[in-house]
Amino acid sequence: MKLFWKVFCSFILFVQAVTGNWWNLAAPRVPSQAGNTSLETFTTLQKESCHRLEYLVERQKQLCLLSDRVLQVLQTGASQAVEECQHQFRHSRWNCSTVANSTDIFGGVLKFKSRESAFVHALSSAALAHAVARACSRGELNECSCDARVRKRTPRHWQWGGCSEDIRYGEIFSRDFVDAKEDKNTDEGLMNLHNNEAGRRAVRSRMQRVCKCHGMSGSCSVRVCWRRLPQLRLVGDALTTRYEGASHVKVVDRKRGKNIRKLRPIHADMKKPNKTDLVYLEESPDYCEPNDELGILGTRGRTCNRTSAGLDGCRLLCCGRGYQTRVRDHEEKCRCRFVWCCRVHCEICRYKRDHHVCN
Structure with missing residues (x-):
């Protein structure tokens, strides 16, 4: 009976996670110590939940049922997206903070069709494509493996080999799962679809392309190459740059035989965004003050950099409210030296450091 309740609690948390946006799977769940029997029970519950959740459209239910490992890959992609978002926004007024016990892990921030919402959708779509492609190459999904298409090419001076990670399948899965929820006939859906695709393209x-030489005495007579996914940090850095230059757009109806809705710059003299740019429809909310309804924590009590002119600087991060300087004691290893053989001996240095906190 005790074992059953562990499995049941894990199932309930799983259902709560997916009733919001899919990236809610990044929320921590109670670890199960179940054995083989409980794993089978949990798997059955997971598959049954795919049919019952009204949040999932038909295509998402099909993907949910592909295999037992799909949900684990979804959780991996969601967790990586949240972690990367928090890294990229660690110095910003909104630092991608999460809200516990909410239907959306980001609170109500993404209710706004803002540039932050654009970034989260792009990064989440990218992280899922990344997670799926990596799971394929590791043999964790039965529906895919290594990318065999690259071997059909005939490059000069080198040959394909190894296991190329199948980003094509990752993109297809991400497009099917993430985009299935969006309605292109709504302004928000059109914006989200654009940003989702921008994330995958990133x-x-x-x-x-990674290569390894083979040959006698390091002659490199044969060079074998394969394709490898970039680190998600590189994708996050690129999307952050796109976020900073995101295009403020509006939806325009064009009637050419049938009604076609397009995203166009809000001002005629602005550059038309391409498929790799991020776009947003509304200005961001105020992140300076707490807002319980939206899950905004505000910037009071945040650590700022007094000498920085960037987003982490006290002038910008503290929203003009000023800051307090506190002196804190710090310890660190210093005057380290090598002692034969074989250890490093260090002394402990103590010093005081100014710590600046927003009012």
């Missing part, structure tokens, strides 16, 4: 365009 991964694809940064695929790396």
Whole structure:
């Protein structure tokens, strides 16, 4: 009976996670110590939940049922997206903070069709494509493996080999799962679809070719190459740059036989965004003051950099409210030296450091 309740609690948390946006799977769940029998029970519950959740459209239910490992890959992609978002926004007024016990892990921030929402959708779509492609190459999904298409090419001076990570399948899965929820007939859906695709393209365009030499005495008579996914940090850095230059757009109806809705710059003299740019429809909310309804924590009590003119500087991060300087004691290893053989001996140095906190 005790074992059953562990499995049941894990199932309930799983259902709560997916009733919001899919990236809610990044929320921590109760670890199960179940054995083989409980794993089978949990798997059955997971598959049954795919049919019952009204949040999932038909295509998402099909993907949910592909295999037992799909949900684990979804959780991996969601967790990586949240972690990367928090890294990229660690110095910003909104630092991608998460809200516990909410239907959306980001609170109500993404209710606004803002540039932050654009970034989260792009990064989440990219992280899922990345996670799926990596799971394929590791043999964790039965539906895919290594990318065999690259072997059909005939490059000069080198040959394809190894296991090329299949970003094509990752993109297809991400497009099917993430985009299935969006309605292109709504302004928000049109914006989200554009940003989702921009995120996937950020991964694809940064695929790396890795080569290894083979031959006698290091002659490199044969060079074998394969394609490797970029680190998600590189994708996050690229999307952050796109976020900073995101295009403020509006939806325009064009009637050419049938009604076609397009995203166009809000001002005629602005550059038309391409498929790799991020776009947003509304200005961001105020992140300076707490807002319980939206899950905004505000910037009071945040650590700032007094000498920085960037987003982490006290002038910008503290929103003009000023800051307090506190002196804190710090300890660190110093005057380290090598002692034969074989250890490093260090002394402990103590010093005081100014710590600046927003009012």
